[in-house]
Amino acid sequence: MLRIGLIGTGTVGGGVIQILEQKIAEYKEKLGVELELSCICAKSEEEVAPYKAKGYKVSTNADEMIAGDDIDVLVELAGGYNMPRKWILAALESGKHVVTANKALLAKYGHEIFPLAAKKGLHVLFEAAVGGGIPIIRSVQEGFVGSTVESLSCIINGTCNYILSRMAEEGLDFDVVLKDAQKLGFAEADPTFDIEGIDSAHKTALLASLCSGKRVDFEKIHVTGISKITAQDIAFAKELGCCVKLLGIYHRDGDRVDARVHPCFVPNTNLLSNVNGVINAVYLKCDNLGETVQTGAGAGRLPTASAVVADLVSLARSTDQGSRKALPMGWFNVENSATLVPISETSARYYLRFTSRDACGVLAKITKILADNNISIETIIQKNVNDPGKVSIVVITEKTLDSKLSKAVDAVNSLSEIVEKSQVIRFLA
Numbered sequence: 001m002l003r004i005g006l007i008g009t010g011t012v013g014g015g016v017i018q019i020l021e022q023k024i025a026e027y028k029e030k031l032g033v034e035l036e037l038s039c040i041c042a043k044s045e046e047e048v049a050p051y052k053a054k055g056y057k058v059s060t061n062a063d064e065m066i067a068g069d070d071i072d073v074l075v076e077l078a079g080g081y082n083m084p085r086k087w088i089l090a091a092l093e094s095g096k097h098v099v100t101a102n103k104a105l106l107a108k109y110g111h112e113i114f115p116l117a118a119k120k121g122l123h124v125l126f127e128a129a130v131g132g133g134i135p136i137i138r139s140v141q142e143g144f145v146g147s148t149v150e151s152l153s154c155i156i157n158g159t160c161n162y163i164l165s166r167m168a169e170e171g172l173d174f175d176v177v178l179k180d181a182q183k184l185g186f187a188e189a190d191p192t193f194d195i196e197g198i199d200s201a202h203k204t205a206l207l208a209s210l211c212s213g214k215r216v217d218f219e220k221i222h223v224t225g226i227s228k229i230t231a232q233d234i235a236f237a238k239e240l241g242c243c244v245k246l247l248g249i250y251h252r253d254g255d256r257v258d259a260r261v262h263p264c265f266v267p268n269t270n271l272l273s274n275v276n277g278v279i280n281a282v283y284l285k286c287d288n289l290g291e292t293v294q295t296g297a298g299a300g301r302l303p304t305a306s307a308v309v310a311d312l313v314s315l316a317r318s319t320d321q322g323s324r325k326a327l328p329m330g331w332f333n334v335e336n337s338a339t340l341v342p343i344s345e346t347s348a349r350y351y352l353r354f355t356s357r358d359a360c361g362v363l364a365k366i367t368k369i370l371a372d373n374n375i376s377i378e379t380i381i382q383k384n385v386n387d388p389g390k391v392s393i394v395v396i397t398e399k400t401l402d403s404k405l406s407k408a409v410d411a412v413n414s415l416s417e418i419v420e421k422s423q424v425i426r427f428l429a
């Protein structure tokens with residue numbers, strides 16, 4: 001019997017209760033696994049009242065629930081940093097396993113949490129923290145261990161993918177679609193985590209750590225979000241046979257790790273281009289296995305709760321069945337911090353969009369600056385924009401080193417005709 005103490009009855013926590021109510025009897029009958037929702041903890045009496053009315057033991061004091069003897073596993077679904085960090089460390093200290101969907105916490109404090117769990121012989125499971133309902137953590141920890149993951153590119157923020165898809169398909173404004181994503185329970189409590197790419201960086205750090213076997217600090221990951229992507233960029237992408245996606249990227253580069261998050265022009269021939277709405281996808285290249293892709297709902301109440309419940313069943317099976325030893329705990333050495341490839345050393349084909357006054361000779365000046373910096377141009381287009389007196393100049397470069405590109409873009413930006421900071425988006429290789 002695995003006795004569960006749950007903190008947080010919001011989007012995901014509420015979903016976990018719903019699924020457990022549906023499936024607890026089935027787990028016992030079909031899998032021989034016994035789960036019990038032993039205590040539900042929320043902030044106020046008002047929030048716990050409906051669960052109390054159903055006969056659950058409830059609490060408004062997480063510390064007390066964790067310190068008590070009534071639970072075997074803490075399920076942390078409150079979100080945030082400070083309280084969850086304290087709760088999880090306290091749970092491990094007092095011999096309880098942990099299941100959480102809190103990628104922000106694990107990316108920031110995993111180096112404290114995983115070693116403590118290992119020292120205590122306990123499990124910290126976090127399937128729901130990356131890719132919502134997709135079992136990508138278990139795949140990387142277990143299913144792919146016959147191979148080494150050489151690289152991955154992934155859509156791992158449902159909110160951003162939902163926003164970009166609806167902007168492209170329905171021509172809607174960024175802010176309108178973001179509000180819908182919040183209403184649907186996809187967005188983080190602070191949606192800047194989503195739209196500025198921070199949530200994707202948390203998840204990329206976790207995946208890159210698991211794939212490289214070293215600790216990849218999310219603070220060191222280059223991050224650009226989608227808040228500066230305009231309807232014009234999306235229209236140009238369409239014209240060029242692409243769509244815009246926010247991607248998490250990981251490559252093994254000798255002893256170093258190339259891990260980054262930024263928007264990409266994804267050609268319509270690439271399978272990631274067909275991943276729309278809240279759907280996430282993780283595309284991996286492995287040495288022995290070859291290429292593989294996992295896709296499914298990346299956020300939302302029931303898909304995310306489904307991954308949390310899967311962790312609970314897995315935990316119950318591993319703790320009930322002595323023969324199945326420990327579940328993987330981390331699979332990366334938190335002491336061994338990975339050296340990251342600086343973004344300046346990476347290369348790509350680039351889409352550059354400059355907004356200029358409609359003046360003679362700007363195109364020639366831009367072309368000269370790029371040529372002086374040894375940047376080869378594939379295409380250059382000038383277009384009128386709705387704003388009279390202004391033009392957009394779009395340049396597609398051949399594969400170029402980031403440091404070389406940045407220098408040239410700075411030089412273009414300093415031209416007196418340029419009226420807005422330029423847009424720079426990479427093409428997915």
Ligand SMILES: NC(=O)C1=CN([C@@H]2O[C@H](COP(=O)(O)OP(=O)(O)OC[C@H]3O[C@@H](n4cnc5c(N)ncnc54)[C@H](OP(=O)(O)O)[C@@H]3O)[C@@H](O)[C@H]2O)C=CC1
Nearest residue numbers: 008009010011012042043077078079101102185299300304
């Ligand atoms: N939503 C999603 O699709 C996904 C979310 N996640 C992660 O799951 C976690 C939960 O997210 P989500 O369910 O969306 O968030 P919600 O805001 O919907 O739910 C969080 C719940 O925790 C409660 N809570 C906060 N502090 C305490 C406390 N001290 N004691 C008891 N309860 C508390 C909140 O209460 P109150 O509202 O009163 O503050 C709220 O009910 C986060 O870490 C998030 O990043 C991961 C994958 C997908």
Ligand SMILES: N[C@@H](CC=O)C(=O)O
Nearest residue numbers: 157158159187188299
């Ligand atoms: N805010 C996140 C929730 C799941 O991790 C997202 O939109 O993907």
